[in-house]
Amino acid sequence: MQQAGSNKRTVAKLSLIVFGMFGFGFALVPLYDLLCEITGLGGDTGGQYAYDPATQQTDTSRLVRVNFVTNTNGGMPWKFWSEKGGVRVHPGELKEVNFYVTNTTDRVMVGKAVPSLVPISATEYFHKTECFCFERQLLQPGETMEMPMRFIVGSELPKNVESLSLSYALFDVTDFADEKELAAAGSISG
């Protein structure tokens, strides 16, 4: 009987490990996001930046090139481009660049752009005060939208970084969109 009792205790303890590790697997998801946010891994440039002109010093002695790359993810039929392939900016200077999307299909669609910046060491110094990537875009058939993006390269940017590349991948998120929202948009166009 002693044997059966100790087996039960062992099973109970080991089951705790099993449930704990199942939970840990899911806990890895927020932990991963947190790690990416802290380190800028994966080129995550973070959310909206509160711009305060008083605190920004423009470093006119340096010029940094910022390149723009626009991609549509596989199966996304929209056209997506930026007005310029790249700009030169002084660190600390606020800059605006326009991006454009065209819904080339004959149905109402929703798109979402996901940014990624390289080199990773620059991500924490790249600030966006306005970006279309903060929200989704709902476009009527054939509609084209102009989307301004305003950014500042922080003046603390490491000296060895001379150029940055900001890439956007545009995804079709129509399936994730609210059906009512889509229906409302559809009736306007109709």
Added chain:
Amino acid sequence: MSEVVETHAGHDDHDHHGPDKGLARWLFTTNHKDIGTLYLWFSFAMFLIGGMMALVIRAELFEPGLQFVAPEFFNQMTTNHGLIMVFGAVMPAFVGLANWLIPMMVGAPDMALPRMNNLSFWILPFAFGIMISTLFMEGGGPNFGWTFYAPLSTTYAPDSVTYFIFAVHLMGASSIMGSINVIATILNMRAPGMTLMKMPLFVWTWLITAYLLLAVMPVLAGVVTMMLFDIHFGTSFFNAAGGGDPVMFQHIFWFFGHPEVYIMILPAFGVVSQIIPTFARKPLFGYDSMVYAVASIAFLSFIVWAHHMFTVGMPLAGQLFFMYATMLIAVPTGVKVFNWISTMWRGSMTFETPMLFAIAFVILFTIGGFSGLMLAITPADYQYHDTYFVVAHFHYVLVPGAIFSIIAAVYYWLPKWCGRMYDETLGKIHFWLSFIGVNVTFFPQHFSGLAGMPRRIPDYALQFADFNMLSSIGAFIFGFSQVFFMFVVIHAITRGKKATDRVWDGAHGLEWTLPSPAPYHSFTHPPKVSDAEAHS
């Protein structure tokens, strides 16, 4: 009968007679020897099925161009070959060995939880039945590689992926129950005098493996559950469009996956540590350091996962950490190889079939270890990543590593299991065919990989033709020599000479104190553990 028997409430009747007759014996058995046998035959069946898939792959790659199968089917073959060999052949074979041997080695009457033992085996045929049936479904079976990276396995997966997810859940449940059973048996049911540091190394390696399984199989269950949610319930764990990240899949998968590769090799270390002292007629050199080495390898296996994904992008500090941590594993592994060689040093060695397989294990596993070190060098890995060099590396550690150790274990303990010896000449023929076959198959893949041949492709550039033809010839030699192995085993069981109780004159350990074949119920009275029988 003794108190030990009485503690199995409700089983008292079973303990007084032999096995049931017919199919019911196998369906309802709670006997560790029966369940061990079921596991071993099941894993052998899976080994042959996975092997046939490998031969489809090698037949297609015999010459450049597409000859036999469509690329879509080729992808299903590579995927299912990997999944079946990992989860269906190697893991259940080790669980089968654990079932047969651990109770006999620690002097216990049975596994700690015999009913759960039955359940953890009988889940497996259903899991693999489900997985293999997807090959015959519309759209085909899993085709995304055994690592099932998202979004290949989510957004772009065949419809049958849900069956695959369910099958993986079942395999995980089976492994977890098996591990709990192993740990409970080892911790609670050792005979008096069998202290932890007197346990045979096979028992030690399985104890540590079981903890690894408990730690990572739930993570695997978690990651396939996330896939299920992404596919059917509109979540975006791995979908960038919805705010998720496909790279995160790789991190979570390899957090499971790297310990998983040690799950497949640690029991092999245990088997070899039992066999080499027997045929060198010397005690194992450095027993304590062997135990510590296994424990260190197990610990390190949790902090090296990202070396599988150097090329997905990671900061320099991360690459350096994972590179150094990976290389550190070579230290405890080197300790083990050193100890095996030292055990043989000036021993009175004889070269029966189990010893041949064990020595081949030491040599060929070390080659696989060295190519692993090459892959650990981050800048070099950019060249090797996803080439046949990787294929050569992990097949060297898994085929002449894990599989050779399982074959060695079968030759070594088969006389104890069935009371009859295998035929030594047939065993040696099997060994040399396997040894030549495995090297002819996988050694050329190092070269085609270094020359840039990518893995998982049904067709290739002309300059790789000769190496691939050689590889395919080796694969067919190796494949058919395993069919021959089945013949050798059946020949031994039905027509082998009677084995003695001790079987090998250098054998130590409690299992050899039992009669051959081992009686249906053994150690119903806990045995006295003498120092001579401990520590083999």
